[in-house]
Amino acid sequence: MSELTIVQGTDQSYPQQITIDGSTPSTQFLNTDTLSGRVWPGGGQATLFTPTVTWIDASTAQFLITITAAQSTTLGPGKYSLQALATRSGVSIAIFDGSLKVTSAPGSTAALPVYTSYDDLVQYADWLEDLQTERDGYGFQREQGRARSWFDDMLVERWKWNSYAPMTGTPGYGSYSLYGGRDPFPSKWLRDTLALNTLIVRDQVRECLAKKAISYICARQIGKGDSARDYGRLARYFAREAEEIAKTLRAEIDINGDEYADLVINLGASDLR
Numbered sequence: 001m002s003e004l005t006i007v008q009g010t011d012q013s014y015p016q017q018i019t020i021d022g023s024t025p026s027t028q029f030l031n032t033d034t035l036s037g038r039v040w041p042g043g044g045q046a047t048l049f050t051p052t053v054t055w056i057d058a059s060t061a062q063f064l065i066t067i068t069a070a071q072s073t074t075l076g077p078g079k080y081s082l083q084a085l086a087t088r089s090g091v092s093i094a095i096f097d098g099s100l101k102v103t104s105a106p107g108s109t110a111a112l113p114v115y116t117s118y119d120d121l122v123q124y125a126d127w128l129e130d131l132q133t134e135r136d137g138y139g140f141q142r143e144q145g146r147a148r149s150w151f152d153d154m155l156v157e158r159w160k161w162n163s164y165a166p167m168t169g170t171p172g173y174g175s176y177s178l179y180g181g182r183d184p185f186p187s188k189w190l191r192d193t194l195a196l197n198t199l200i201v202r203d204q205v206r207e208c209l210a211k212k213a214i215s216y217i218c219a220r221q222i223g224k225g226d227s228a229r230d231y232g233r234l235a236r237y238f239a240r241e242a243e244e245i246a247k248t249l250r251a252e253i254d255i256n257g258d259e260y261a262d263l264v265i266n267l268g269a270s271d272l273r
Contacts, residue, residue: 002099003079003099004100005100006100006102007072007102007105008073010072011067011072012066013067015056015062015064016062016063016096017061018063018095019061025060026060026061028061029058033087033088035054035063035084035085035087036053036087037050037052037082038082039051040081048074049071051066051067051071053085061095063095065096075100077103077104079101080102082100083098112145113148114144114147115148115201115209116144116209120210121210124207124211125217125238127229128217131217131221143214144213146213146216151205151208154246155265156190156191156194193253199251199253200252208245209242212239214234214238218238219232219235222235248267248268251265
């Protein structure tokens with residue numbers, strides 16, 4: 001199947017040649033044959049837009065597919081189905097039946113918030129550079145962002161603003177604690193506070209999140225057929241490493257920016273209910 005490539009938000013024209021047996025130009029077309037095109041996500045989904053298809057020279061079956069910047073801007077990175085059709089007396093045939101690969105262009109989307117850097121990741125897996133593709137972006141930012149959201153979710157889950165909701169691992173808990181107050185809903189205040197980068201990121205936190213990000217990266221490689229590494233095993237190993245480190249952490253949150261912890265959340269504690 002033929003594949004054409006375009007960058008988001010750009011204009012592109014693709015000269016095409018219809019041949020017989022892959023070499024001899026076809027002579028079965030006329031200048032009066034009407035040309036049209038269509039791009040869609042694939043399968044039975046609806047057409048997204050119709051590129052312009054025109055003859056260069058019908059006598060030698062040369063034609064041109066043109067996609068405008070306004071059309072390519074609407075497409076996300078990935079592959080789409082692309083066809084060009086020739087119609088005569090109400091009968092249509094496909095003169096091009098292939099795919100359109102769209103590659104990304106700079107945009108206005110803000111970078112994902114992370115607690116780690118690419119250097120933190122390669123400290124524990126220096127072979128990561130072998131895995132990075134165009135879709136990953138620099139430094140596997142998507143996986144680093146996912147590791148941060150995993151950690152933030154744990155902090156929100158563990159924090160109990162109500163002192164009558166004790167947890168094992170909290171000094172002085174006992175049988176009376178089974179009759180504590182109702183667990184609060186997840187704290188929007190804490191989630192908003194964490195979004196302001198108030199977590200104090202010490203080495204142990206950085207290692208925990210780097211290894212969690214590596215586990216996500218490895219999980220994406222499963223099934224790619226690389227016999228050099230067992231990515232399923234590596235994904236489980238790094239996820240387990242991250243979770244074991246998390247169990248020992250007391251996360252420090254600096255609310256007022258003085259570099260001292262104003263709130264401490266013990267991730268090693270477990271709710272009794």
